Amino acid sequence: MxxxxxxxxxxxxLVEEAPEGWLLGLLAFAVLEEQRIDWMRHVEAKSGVVTTSDQIRTWYxxxxxxxxxxxxxxxxNVLNAYAQEVTRSIDEGYKRAAMDGVVVAEIRSSSRFWPKFLANVAAGLVGTLMFSVLLVLIVxxxxxxxxxVAIIKQVQEAQRVK
Incomplete structure (x- = not known):
């Protein structure tokens, strides 16, 4: 008994003496009270009479x-399911925020693509031009x-021609 x-x-x-904590105890208390209310509705539906306090005490x-x-x-079980749902929701929120951040960053960087591309092409052309000039000078x-010796010969020939 x-x-x-x-x-x-x-x-x-369930609540005051519960080693698990008051939240689990309150939820367990609510589960048991819901069972009592279901029992009371069942008795009322079967007999057509509202349950008395003596009947409720007997039920307890x-x-x-x-x-x-x-x-x-x-x-x-309810708390575990709720915790899993909250965790999943938070994980999805972080994933969505990360993806949005990556997508926005890519869009922003793509809007700067053409100026960067043109600057790189110009730098390549300038580098090519400088290399060509240097190559011509070397040739x-x-x-x-x-x-x-050749310079001295050229100078002497230039003076003789005059």
């Missing part, structure tokens, strides 16, 4: 001790043979 004779005793067992007294354990189990120097 149990020492439960009303909702105050159930509340004390006839509760097996496993009813409190089942209520705790149901409450724990001119190599073909003209500007050795000191």
């Amino acid at each position: 149990n020492d439960i004779s009303g909702p105050q005793d159930v509340y004390k067992c 007294e006839q509760l097996p001790s496993s009813a409190l354990d089942r209520a705790r189990g149901n409450a724990e 001119l120097v190599a073909l003209r043979d500007p050795s000191p």
Whole structure:
């Protein structure tokens, strides 16, 4: 037999003396009270008479001790399902925010693509032009043979011609 004779005793067992914590106890208490209300509706539907306080007290007294354990189990299952749903929702929110951030960053960077592209093409052209000028100078120097002996000969020939 149990020492439960009303909702105050159930509340004390499930909430006040619960080692699991008050939230789980409150939810278990709500589960058990919902069962009582369903029982009261069933009795009223069958007999057409509202249950009396003596009948309710008898219902509480006839509760097996496993009813409190089942209520705790149901409450724990509900809290676990809710925690998983909240976790999934938060994860989806972070994923969505990360994806939005990546997409927005790509769109912003793509709007700067053409100016960057044109600047890189211009830099490539300038580099190519500088390389070409340097290459022409090297070719001119190599073909003209500007050795000191050749320069002196050219100067002497220029003076003889005059």
